Amino acid sequence: MNILDVLSAPTYDNTVEGIEFHSYKPYVTSFNRNDEIRIPINQQDLYVLPSASTLYLEGTIIVSKKDSKDKASSVNFTNNALLYLFQDIRYELNGVEIDKIKNAGVTTTMKSLISMNESESKVSNAWGWNIEGTKNINGGDFSASIPLCNIMGFAEDFKKVVINSKHELILLRSNTNLNAVKLNTGEIVEDVQINKIIWRVPHVKVSDKEKIHLLKLLEKDRPLQMIFRNWDLYEYPALPKTTKHTWSIKTSSQIEKPRYVIIGLQTNRKNNGSSDMSQFDHCHIRDVRVYLNSTYFPYENLNASFANNKIALIYEQYARFQQSYYGRRSEPLLSEKQFKDLAPLFIVDCSRQADNLKSGPVVDVRVEIESELDIPDQTSAYCLILNDCIIEYKPLSNIVRKIS
Numbered sequence: 001m002n003i004l005d006v007l008s009a010p011t012y013d014n015t016v017e018g019i020e021f022h023s024y025k026p027y028v029t030s031f032n033r034n035d036e037i038r039i040p041i042n043q044q045d046l047y048v049l050p051s052a053s054t055l056y057l058e059g060t061i062i063v064s065k066k067d068s069k070d071k072a073s074s075v076n077f078t079n080n081a082l083l084y085l086f087q088d089i090r091y092e093l094n095g096v097e098i099d100k101i102k103n104a105g106v107t108t109t110m111k112s113l114i115s116m117n118e119s120e121s122k123v124s125n126a127w128g129w130n131i132e133g134t135k136n137i138n139g140g141d142f143s144a145s146i147p148l149c150n151i152m153g154f155a156e157d158f159k160k161v162v163i164n165s166k167h168e169l170i171l172l173r174s175n176t177n178l179n180a181v182k183l184n185t186g187e188i189v190e191d192v193q194i195n196k197i198i199w200r201v202p203h204v205k206v207s208d209k210e211k212i213h214l215l216k217l218l219e220k221d222r223p224l225q226m227i228f229r230n231w232d233l234y235e236y237p238a239l240p241k242t243t244k245h246t247w248s249i250k251t252s253s254q255i256e257k258p259r260y261v262i263i264g265l266q267t268n269r270k271n272n273g274s275s276d277m278s279q280f281d282h283c284h285i286r287d288v289r290v291y292l293n294s295t296y297f298p299y300e301n302l303n304a305s306f307a308n309n310k311i312a313l314i315y316e317q318y319a320r321f322q323q324s325y326y327g328r329r330s331e332p333l334l335s336e337k338q339f340k341d342l343a344p345l346f347i348v349d350c351s352r353q354a355d356n357l358k359s360g361p362v363v364d365v366r367v368e369i370e371s372e373l374d375i376p377d378q379t380s381a382y383c384l385i386l387n388d389c390i391i392e393y394k395p396l397s398n399i400v401r402k403i404s
Contacts, residue, residue: 018205019049023056023198031059031194034175039199041167047204047214048162050091051155054145055169057082058196061140061177066186075140076182079278080109081128082144083151084179085192091154092168096400098391099154099230103382105179107233108151109278110262110384113343114321117331124150131334131342133182133276145200153386157228161204164218164395169199176271183273221396225403229259230389236381239265241374249365249383257353257363260325260386261290261297263346268378282306282344283379287370290348292363297350305372306340315339317347324349325386 002008026037041048061081063072078084084105091099101107112129121129127144128134136142148155148169177192206214217224234249252258265283269275286304290297302313315336322330334343367383369375390403 015207015210016204017207019052019202020205021200022203023200025199026197031173031197033173033177035173037171037173037197039169039171039197041201044164044166046164047206048167049160049202049204050162050167051149051159053148053155053199053201055148055151056143056145056196056198056200057194058143059141059192059194061136061142061181061192062190063140063181063183063187064190066188071139071190072184072187073139075136076184077128077134077136077142078180078182078276079129079131079133080105080112081134081180081278082142082146083108084277085174085177085194086171087174088170088172089151090170091152092170093162093391093393094166094398094400095168098226098400099152099228099389101152101231102233103235104151105174105277106235106264106382107231107384110233110264110345110382111231112150113333114262114318114345114347115325116333117322118333121333131338133278153230153389154226154228158226160226162226162393163214163224165393165398167201171197178271178273179277181273182276185274187273189273218395221394223392223394226391226393228389228391229386232385232387234383234385236383239369239375239379239381241377243372243374244368244370245375247367247369247381247383249367249385252363252365252387256387256389257350258290258292258365258385258387259349259351260321261348261350261365261367262384262386263288263348263367263369264343264382264384265375266380266382267376270380280343280345281379282340283375284372285344285346285369286372287368288346288348289368289370290350291366291368292350292353295354297348306344307372309340311336311340311344314344314346317349318345320349321347324351 024039024041026039061075063075086104089101089104090097127146177189264280267281269277284306287302304311304314319330319332393400
C-alpha cells in the first residue's frame with residue numbers, strides 16, 4: 001500500500017457472487033462394518049470447492065453392561081472417535097484416485113496432533129476432537145460435521161475450485177468399533193448405528209466475466225495442476241522385543257519423496273476397548289533416524305531418556321513442525337508434559353535434501369528405532385509420511401493423471 005496515494009479508490013472483489021453448500025448422499029443406506037460407502041457428484045457443469053467441504057455424520061454408539069445388558073447412560077469416546085469408525089477414505093476425480101488415507105483414525109489423529117493449535121482444537125470439539133477424550137452423556141448419540149481439510153492432504157493444501165469434473169468420495173467402514181470408545185470395566189460395545197452420512201460441498205457462483213474466462217480455459221482443454229501433500233500411513237503390527245530395529249518402509253519416486261516422517265508407537269491399544277486408541281506410548285525410545293537412500297535425518301542423535309525426562313530435543317522437533325510445514329509461527333497444541341504422557345510423536349524433517357539424493361530414479365525409505373529398554377510385547381509402530389504430490393487434469397476431455 002502506498003501511504004501517499006490519497007486519491008486511491010476502494011476496490012471490491014466481485015468475481016465470486018456466492019457460495020452455496022449442497023448435500024450429496026451415498027448410493028447405499030447400509031453403513032455397517034466393512035461396508036463401502038460411495039458419495040458421487042455426477043453433475044459436471046459446476047465449480048466446486050472440495051477444500052471447504054465437510055463430512056456430516058449422525059448415529060449412535062450403543063454400550064451396555066456385560067452382565068445385566070443394561071444400556072450405559074454415558075459413553076467415553078476416544079479423541080477423534082468418529083474417524084476411527086472408518087478404515088480407508090479416498091477421493092476420486094473422473095474415476096481416478098486423487099488422494100487416499102489408510103487407517104483414517106490413526107492418520108488424522110497423528111496429523112492433527114502436530115498441526116493444530118489451541119484455538120483450532122477448541123473449534124474441532126464440535127466434531128469430537130478432544131485430546132483427553134469426550135464423555136457422551138446423551139446415551140451415545142452423536143452428530144458431527146468434519147471438515148475434509150482435516151481428513152485429507154488434498155483438501156488441506158489445494159484451495160482452488162475444480163471445474164467440469166465428476167467427483168466421488170469413498171469411505172470404507174472399519175471392521176471393528178472398539179477403537180472409537182474407551183470402555184469402563186464390565187462394559188461392551190453392542191453396536192454402532194450410523195444413520196446418516198452426507199458430503200456437504202460448496203458450489204461457487206462466479207460473475208459473468210469470470211465465467212467467460214473459465215469457459216475459455218475449458219474450451220482449450222488446458223491441463224490444470226493440483227499440487228498438495230498427501231498423508232501416507234504405514235503400520236508395523238508387532239515390533240520385535242529388542243532395543244534396536246530397522247524398518248524398511250517403502251520405495252518412492254522422486255516426485256513423492258518424503259518431506260516429513262512422523263513415528264508413533266502404541267502398546268496393546270489397537271482393538272482393545274479398555275485402552276485409548278488415540279494416545280501413543282514412548283516405549284523408552286532413545287533415537288529415531290530416517291534414511292532416504294544413504295542420507296539420514298536428523299544429523300545428530302537425540303539421546304532422549306523418557307525415564308529421566310530428557311525429551312527437550314524430541315519436543316523441540318514437535319514444536320517446530322508448524323513453522324516448517326505451514327510457514328507460520330508455531331503454536332503447539334500440547335505442553336511438554338501432555339506430549340510425553342499422551343502423544344510422544346517423533347517428527348523428522350526431511351524437507352531440505354541434498355542434490356545427490358535428487359539424482360537417483362527412486363528413493364528407499366527406512367527408519368531406524370533405538371530404545372533404552374526392550375520394546376514391550378504387543379507394540380505397534382505407525383509411520384506417517386507427508387509426501388509431495390502433483391495431479392494434472394484436463395477439464396474438457398476429463399483426463400486425469402498423476403505426475404511421478
